[in-house]
Amino acid sequence: MKMELYSARNGFRKTRPKTEKISPEVYSLLLGCCNQYKNNLIHMFSEEEHHVFTNRDYTGFDEGNFETRLIVLIPTLLRDDSGKFRAPIASESYDQYAILDLIEFFSENIKDITINWNNQYKDYQIIDTCESSNVFVDFQRDINELFVESGVLYTLTNKKIIERIVENSPLSKEVEQNIEAIKEEGTKELLADAIALYKTPNKKNRPLAVQQLWGAFERLKTYYSSNKVKSAERIVQDMAGENDDFNTLFNAEFKQLTDIGNKYRIRHQETDQTDITDSKYYDYLFNRCLSLIALAIQYLE
Template sequence: MSLYSERHGKRLPKISTYNISEDAYALLLNLCSRYRKNLTEKFPKENYDGFTGERYIDFDENTYDKDIHFRIPNLFRNEAGLIVPPQIMDNYDQFALLDLIEFYAKNIRDIDEDWNNQKYKNYRYVIVHNTARVFKTFQNEVNDLFTEIGLLYILTDKKIIERKIKDGVIADSIDNEISMVPEDGLRSLLEDAVALYRTPNNSARQDSVEKIWDAFERLKSYYKDLDKRRSVIKILEAMSHKNAKFYEMFDSEFTDLTRIGNKFRIRHHERNQQDITDPNYYDYLFSRCLSLVTLAIKYLEDDIQKGR
């Protein structure tokens, strides 16, 4: 929703961030709470009304709380053990909140609620349907809130949360390009690398760099009928269209990335390797390696199907 000051350029641009503040946490937790009864299929409770002598289904708060305690142990709770938003100076795990949102996304179902009797209103009951059209409403609300508060995350149609990449490292077409790679092993490594890079948890960024370097190393041996160096030469010749200056540029990049992979703690963990101390370096390294690999795969011949 665009407000007056936004439409007329009177508002400062939102600050985009991966950090979920206490206020943002509270808004997202409240959003989830509004959909709590949509989890009734997973947490049903059979109640009995002594006045009417009728049994009915409602949401089981107690079982829900216990399940979440074991399923998402790092979700913030107060001293009484209740799930609440953190306050300033509280230590909290913001990724546990993203886990909770994914849990809701994967388990919400369409429901109806009603009074047993419109006149006396003895109790309200829940009817659970075998559909999940409500997911789209939940998804839109979550993503709208992410946008409103400047959080660089998105709840996807796969019901998982991915981080939006600040500087456009991953093009929208990347999934389609990777799917066209003929060799199963290389394609699988690239898929894993991109999926890890999109994962919100910071530790996944390190894993994504390891995977993209694994893909780079496998790329160099793509042509099985050639040794590794000659396989690289064949790739370089295709990439450069046998233009000497472009060949030299791409060859230099292959050499540099190989040296980086050996010198820094990316794929190997020997004591003499340099640790990567700034998490922002992972973005740079991933972007650099991915750029070269995705360019190279455009020129790969379908040697798998040729039987080589």
């Protein structure tokens, strides 16, 4: 249950720094949250058990099959000596994306269940699985509350995938809706792919996202015809209207972004390209290029 504690209510708590790093403590909390929903996977991992005192069979959760399946699917999940999944300790290296994979696995597969005791003596529980998956809403809420409380810049979306939260970015729902409205399928597809790559938690996808975005930018310049120069001029004129100053500004920005795409190792891999040496530069490049595209597509016919 989300609640605001005394120090937060009264302004004594320092703002928690935002991060994409999942600490061992946060990893442990996320793992614990998943474990609370394991019975919602019983439709996938069930085994017949026998209760000695009542001499009856009932369906239980198959821990062994669950652990085996997950270690094959997500091999970097940490395990203890008994094979149980565990959180990392502070001094060891670990794959933080493994816990995100686990969250997505639960999101995709959990189903609603009903749980009842077999009798008044509560010998064992009877778990029945439903076809619905309304429980995902609760799981999503619990996971996202942990992300928010810990300052971790990820979110579990309604599509049941983890996306990173990009702060101070022109990327918004309105921009994504405008992209969906683009008539030229090639440009729309490149932009959608670039955004999807940019939202993934894995930093290795940042160069690919920027590459795709610059590809969309170059294709956008041919929106009206195969004559790139004339087509781009029309886009700029529509953006600027009758304002010569903004016409000059947008022309200069189109040219500079074109030069950046040619000079730096974004779209090409020649030996004379300038390497992008700091991963943080990819955020800058992505946001700068997207800002111009987001404005331009609002003026397309």
